[in-house]
Amino acid sequence: MASKKTGKGDSAFLTDIKTLRERARKHIEDGAVTPGYQADRETVIKLLNEALATELVCILRYKRHYFMASGINADAVAQEFLQHANEEQMHADQIAARIVQLKGEPNFDPDGLSSRSHAEYVEGDSLIDMIKEDLVAERIAIDSYGEMIRYIGDKDPTTRRMLEGILAMEEEHADDLASLLADLQR
Numbered sequence: 107m108a109s110k111k112t113g114k115g116d117s118a119f120l121t122d123i124k125t126l127r128e129r130a131r132k133h134i135e136d137g138a139v140t141p142g143y144q145a146d147r148e149t150v151i152k153l154l155n156e157a158l159a160t161e162l163v164c165i166l167r168y169k170r171h172y173f174m175a176s177g178i179n180a181d182a183v184a185q186e187f188l189q190h191a192n193e194e195q196m197h198a199d200q201i202a203a204r205i206v207q208l209k210g211e212p213n214f215d216p217d218g219l220s221s222r223s224h225a226e227y228v229e230g231d232s233l234i235d236m237i238k239e240d241l242v243a244e245r246i247a248i249d250s251y252g253e254m255i256r257y258i259g260d261k262d263p264t265t266r267r268m269l270e271g272i273l274a275m276e277e278e279h280a281d282d283l284a285s286l287l288a289d290l291q292r
């Protein structure tokens with residue numbers, strides 16, 4: 107399947123999710139044409155490394171937002187950003203450990219990190235911009251984890267359970283951010 111170039115800008119919300127889905131599907135199709143445990147394992151490791159890159163980018167973005175929000179005296183929002191950064195770190199650690207269990211190697215290479223990630227690193231010019239960017243990233247993560255869980259199905263229950271736990275927390279993150287946004291816009 108040819109990957110389509112999609113534009114960025116004001117309508118980036120839907121476009122990014124579309125790009126994410128195309129990318130996730132591409133690897134899944136690679137796995138489907140090569141049956142057998144070995145091939146599945148490689149696909150799972152590849153998907154987990156994309157998830158790892160996504161979590162690492164999310165940590166960096168939330169850290170940036172935490173320190174910038176602290177500077178403009180938005181303490182409650184800053185604390186939320188910090189909590190999310192710490193939880194994304196937990197996810198990254200869980201995913202890296204699972205990759206090793208599957209006899210793969212976790213990719214922590216900073217070169218190409220943002221292109222391996224599903225979510226983007228966007229700094230945001232205001233508190234509201236930061237929250238919106240984080241919410242977009244969480245929604246991408248929710249879609250991406252959902253796709254991985256459906257792909258894995260019953261083939262790897264341990265990885266599936268881990269991903270389901272992470273997905274539940276990303277949904278909480280998105281919910282927290284939507285509430286913050288609603289409060290600030292009122």
Ligand SMILES: [Fe+2]
Pocket residue numbers: 161164193194197247272276
């Ligand atoms: Fe996460």
Ligand SMILES: [Fe+2]
Pocket residue numbers: 164190194244247275276279
């Ligand atoms: Fe999250």
